[in-house]
Amino acid sequence: MMRSRPIGVAVLGMGNVGTEVVRILLENSADLQSRVGAPLELRGVAVRDASRPRPIDPGLLTEDAAELVARDDVDLVVELMGGIYPARDLIGTALKSGKSVVTANKALIAVYTGELSTAAAENGVDLYYEAAVAGAIPVVRPLTQSLAGDTVQRVAGIVNGTTNYILSAMDETGADYDDVLAEAGRLGYAEADPTADVEGYDAASKAAILASIAFHSRVTASDVYREGISRITSDDLEDAKKFDCTVKLLSICERIRTDDGERISARVYPALIPLEHPLATVNGAFNAVVVEAENAGRLMFYGQGAGGAPTASAVLGDLVMAARNRVFHGRGPLESTYASLPVAPIDDVPTRYYVSMKVADRAGVLQQVAGEFSKRNVSIAAVRQEGAGAGARLIVVTHRASDRAQSETVAALEEMDSVIKVSSVLRLEGTDD
Template sequence: MTSKPIGVAVLGLGNVGSEVVRILTENAEDFEARIGAPLAIRGIAVRRVDGDRGVPAELLTDDPAELVGRDDVDIVVEVLGGIDIPRKLVLSALEKGKSVITANKALLAEYTGELADAAEKSRADLYFEAAVAGAIPVVRPLMQSLAGDRVNKVAGIVNGTTNFILSAMDETGADYAETLAEAGRLGYAEADPTADVEGYDAASKAAILASIAFHTRVTAGDVYREGISKITSDDLETAKSLDCTIKLLAICERIVTPKGKERISARVYPALVPLNHPLASVNGAFNAVVVEAEAAGRLMFYGQGAGGAPTASAVLGDLVMAARNKFYGGRGPLESKYAKLKVAPMGDILTRYYVSMQVADKPGVLATVAAEFSKRDVSISTVRQQGSGDGARLVVVTHLAADSALSDTVASLEQLDVVVHVASVLRLEGTTV
């Protein structure tokens, strides 16, 4: 006897939506066996229904609100992108008791609390594995596998576009603009790459990861953010000389203030990473996330972080879970926000700095520069002088210090007569000194 089909509405038919529909259709019998009931696609919302979209025309609609409200729809898959329209549709679905699977990190990073409240009130499921790191399972391990542990840090490379650009710059010696153009030609970078290269995409994902890992609501606005557009080929060459590479990192961790208060740090920026660190070898468009927990120790998740098929894999994993819950009468994990930890300002975080500056080629420059660090109790780890004359360059790497003190030091360096120009300021991660 065949069980009653579970109705699915798909919102969006781009790269991810197309793959979701294709895999669902081609593997219908497998999905039915895994779930206990068949999945039936009730409709697919698109902007325009004209043209050959590769799916039965009768499934297409340009009225997503009507599709979400249909009585024969049990689960809504949202892969539209954007915030305002998806927010209304997802809220509508949850308020009607329909389960929602979304890959929309920007939406979740802004409105995860509102959506979680709606899901809890109507006893609906809200799944979003695909919103962070594509096919890599990170959300579910944090929410379920490590639910009995204490997570202290989550750090990783969560944006494939920027990782491709930095990897290519490192390998070829090309500059940022040239490599960005190549990324666009190969389809790794959008026509407007701002969300990727300025760190907005990674900040959204960091907010989601921090919220889950530390049982606290964190939004994208809470995340300190810097992008990669100022990284130069010289920076990467200097990094090599320090046995490092440069990666755009999303870092979420528990910290304790000097007054003994527990806080959260959530930040995104390009950083020097030692070559012996596991994230240093993650190249191209791949993503990786390292989780540090008290009992489990260090765990690393690595794989395809974007793309139609990899992201669809994560969406479909969530869909199977939601459908099983519908069939058997269960529920997915609820939002955990009991800790309510405050997010520490960036200035309170202990970091290390790499500072590259063009300086005057004359005696006493090093002593003058070092004095500015000493005034703010910032200890210098290494100093390298490169070139001479108008090309004289000084590279300073510090020990751990408060980020505010390091920032003030850099600001003071730019006022010195012996410093022609502070060319680059990067943080150094993956060390403890």
């Protein structure tokens, strides 16, 4: 039955995503009404400067977000402002007032998901955030619903389009990092301040969200080990090709076994992956997430990871679900933290290393280098020697060992007289060794 009373929607923020959300709400109102079971009516849009020309009725614009959220005729709040404040307070107020919330704010969800999910549960409303991870790609809902009866073992992916564009361009053209970053800025792929992207903060927030959902445990951004791509060189990418690999910034969340029992590893770093791995072919600004579950096996989700229209698609999907629940008195899935698995420090995580170093061109150097790996029970999988004289170089790829043992080995190499410089250290993922 069609609900007679419309569902009032407030949108907070009208940047690229907010503009697209408003456009779709207004242009597709008839279809959305049929899908929801009641009309969705836009009550207002909160912006910083209501005097700026925008493609909607100026009467819908307001600079008072708190007043808009508090209105009695608002049932659903869509938060697209970004940042922690005032978004956290506005979302909290909405939830405590019995209003469901849809947000794309990964930074907020990665830190305050517990607080906000508790408020939603206590007040019988929904908190949806599909758009907070990988834009248009449906990942959150499959993890919370489609795989709810399975045991997820691992979630790994490319979840930041800016860094993937940069690494793809470096790989294809041989250009240096700084040049490609500048070009990414000119093309609109990189922000004026790209720190959140290139240093891995954005990907770490998304990893925290994915780990929390996949492993039924509360993981925050501060729990995620993080490294960015700013030290990656064109030489690293050329060397990767010699081992039939490429370099990607990966977000990895997995269950691991330690001496203390089962734990979660959540980490973000640039890594070599074999060219035959499904993530190796994800190029440009695209995103992809690979989920490995006990019974479902390996699943891959691929598509546009950012952008106004793609992200708006994910927001509208959440909005329709939340609105349907209002109409038919249902509820979406609640936060699940029953497992409460601890997060393992990076030192305890088993990894593989790729180490490139300039060495003295004299007899016995390889034996000395191999000895440092052997002292810490780190097995060498492959060694490549290049150049001679001042240009002599060793590239070592290890088998799996604890990250502590690997990093201690690298530290020891840096102190050796026969090692002039450890040029690059990367991890190797996507192999069974």
